[in-house]
Amino acid sequence: MPNTCMSCGAPAEAGLYYCLDKTQSNWPGKKSTTLNLNFPICAECHAVSASRRGANVVIVIGIIISLLVCGLSAVAANSLSNQNALITIISAGTLFFISAMLFRWFARLINEKGLTPENKRRRRNLLKAGSVKQFKVPGTFDKTGFIDFQFENAPFAASFALLNRGKLL
Ligand SMILES: [Zn+2]
Incomplete structure (x- = not known):
């Protein structure tokens, strides 16, 4: 090293x-x-370098909620779009991504709190x-x-x- x-x-x-x-x-x-x-x-x-415990909790909850959002949007898109598989996949994927980004941003906010x-x-x-x-x-x-x-x-x-x-x- x-x-x-x-x-x-x-x-x-x-x-x-x-x-x-x-x-x-x-x-x-x-x-x-x-x-x-x-x-x-x-x-x-x-x-x-340390991550705060609160931020790690936010990440874990964020993954669970993002998966739920992904599943729900897939169900919704599936019924709204007459079972068009492509629309279902794209909307579920997009919502999962947005939700996960939101939680990551929130976790970063916690980790950087009080830093210059x-x-x-x-x-x-x-x-x-x-x-x-x-x-x-x-x-x-x-x-x-x-x-x-x-x-x-x-x-x-x-x-x-x-x-x-x-x-x-
Ligand atoms: Zn250094």
Whole structure:
């Protein structure tokens, strides 16, 4: 690991990490593997990284309500549009999307409450600073595995690749 912050590039604070995770299912969908990796961050980024419990509750309730809205609109559109499947799917999908966006926006409002504009920017940068795009666990026949990361901070990506003998794409 480089000893700089994954998000802003400042010197990393020992013992502080930001976890990137990714869950992938194999082809038949029977087995899923989750990858949890900790990346170094600085004290300032860590201070704004936590999600509030209220926001997590909002997200969970939001998913449930969005699914309900999706189901109800499908029923409504189905009876109104003379069972035109395309209209049913499009209206249900659109309403699900709008509802989910509303709850996500509300959760972000809770998470950013009381943060200065600079800290809001820092938090948003951190949330999209890195991700695991895909990975492959070494298999029985094919013994090579890989992890594909994406980082917004180019110097961090370069030193991470160097330290892990990875390839910069
Ligand atoms: Zn930082």
